[in-house]
Amino acid sequence: MPTADEVATLMVGDGSEVVDRHDIVLTLQAGPFQRISELHVGYMALHYPLLFPYGEDGWHPNIPLNGVVVDVDLDEKHAEESELQRKHCNVIMAKFYGYQFQHRDTNGIALLQGDRLRHQYIVDAYATIDQNRLKYLRLNKKKLHADFYQGLQDAIATCDNSIVAIGQRIILPSSFTVGPHHMVQNYQDSMAICRWASCSDAFVIITCNP
């Protein structure tokens, strides 16, 4: 359980102290709305008080994996080189929610019994995960060698002037589920299977309504 002073503080002053960019700072009058970062630990607890009555912490970027020793006293110099290392030591968002949705006898029942609210929560959680993956693709184009696709894109553009990219083009890699490349790859895989095993007689689609 978080102690109260770790959850929030009340400040009187100009607020020049260093503030994490994901923190929520509420002022008396500051325009209509403030958007909350999905990296905030209270993101879900603030929106679903009946599922998380104790204001339970949600996902945040620094939850270590089991067995990883956290070195709290990292100095500046080491912080940078351990950054890379640390990326592979933290629980990712999808795994966090995957863990949370399981049924365990030791857990409270609010999250499981929430019925329609639980459905809403699951959709919300998935949207958050998906958004984060898309954000990663948008912000790491260099790392993913997105310029490599440029030639291909130019070729498409010359044949078809109507959909010349307006603004920025971001290519979804085939590892992005339900993205066009992922679909095409799956389709071609299945065609390859057909070629190897001869044509199929029936095409069965199974969907599930949880």
Add this chain to the structure above:
Amino acid sequence: MDTICGFCSAKMWIKERLAKSKNNNPQFSLCCENGKVLLPSLPATPQELEVFLTNKESSAIKFQNQIHMYNSVLAFTSLGAKVDESVTGGPGPYSFRIQGELYHKIESLCLAEGQRPQFAQLYIHDTKREHQNRHAVMPSLDPTTLDRLLTMMYNINPYVEVFKMARDMMATEGVPMDLKLHLIASRTKDAR
């Protein structure tokens, strides 16, 4: 669901095990990535809420059907997105399509001129009439149920406590124009 994961004690189907693991010693990656992810378990649900969630009485059933409404009356944040109206209300199961990003938003502590309090503001503004204010937002809810849930929130929810502190401060010291409520995003202690 008769199999229990040895690492995180989640209830699993035996067929969900990893293909390389044996029937008599199943391993799972769906729940905890074979022990790599281990998080604090969710605390036991408070008694009042558990009664509402599991009971078969008429008031509890009503609550279960309207749980999303009760939730939004008590929530601090609201949902924001560009909703595509063309698919809502059509035949088939209820669908909700949005364009762009889905996000949660929160409003400033005080009300703008002529505005009714909503979400987090309900915990701060005119709290002598808090029950009535909340009830006015969603008139179809049962006032006694709402009352009991609100009392529960005041007893256990840490965020409510923070907002209550802000309210008390504003009440005793007047309204200092530069008061800020700061909800901290990261945790310093180990989250496991």
